[in-house]
Amino acid sequence: MNSLSIEIRPVTPPDVPAISALAREIWQATYPGIITQEQIDFMLEQRYGHERLYDDLEDVHKWLDQAFYNGRRVGFAFSEIYKGEFKLDKLYIHPDVQRQGVGGQLIEHVAARAKKNGYPCVVLAVNKRNDKAIGSYKKYGFTVRESIVDDIGHGFVMDDFVMEKKL
Template structure:
């Protein structure tokens, strides 16, 4: 796509955590404001999106990236290589996209596709056999993933504490052999 040349991706370094957190604070609550209660958003922002939580996720194997349009950060991505999904691949040959978000003003510009293409390239480089992700069943991004070629593999309700559930589709994209 012509417009995608305007984007670049770089790994999150120690100095980038505040940049990532600023993006998270702008994107995440906006994405879920019509799906989740403000109390659940606040709980999840603290539990999953504080800088200490993000760094812990990185220590546990999640790789974080920032996407820029020109010099401005406009999106972020996190994924884990060689992920084991009990239903799809218990041996661990999948890449799990943990986070893929772009600023609302950047949606529809090819930014999401650029991030996903990057995740797919990294998954293939690592020798994984496909990509999976969780997405809230009411998230409009489900259509983006379907358009990209993901299929709904199964659904799950995941207890995240404090009486809250993540009610997700687990979507899967197998690579051709």
């Protein structure tokens, strides 16, 4: 199938409320059944609260990209330097346009940035029960490097695979 033709633009401060709202919409379509509603609410506040996103935009080690299709914001990818590696930290595509190549294009965009900056691979963490995302990452060249359980506080853990894509 042909990929949707998207435009990728950096997130700017005026985009923050829309990114935060889009994150909630996609998380609510993705994570019930994988993690509890309490954990969804906790993680959304921790990662997509407006102040947190404004701080991320100021961080020189982070890149926040958003994708538009026909002028509509349909997804985003955040990447960062984390513990000396290049990490795809967040990749979220609206359910209306999933499985139409948008995620793949954002992965390639991020991978190109990592390569340009001299990194040998892109890493990410994905919930072990998020089969669709794991399938998508495998399709784009990621393999599982390790299995981790990360305590994120308030009694919650992230039960993840760390995956990497060699560049």
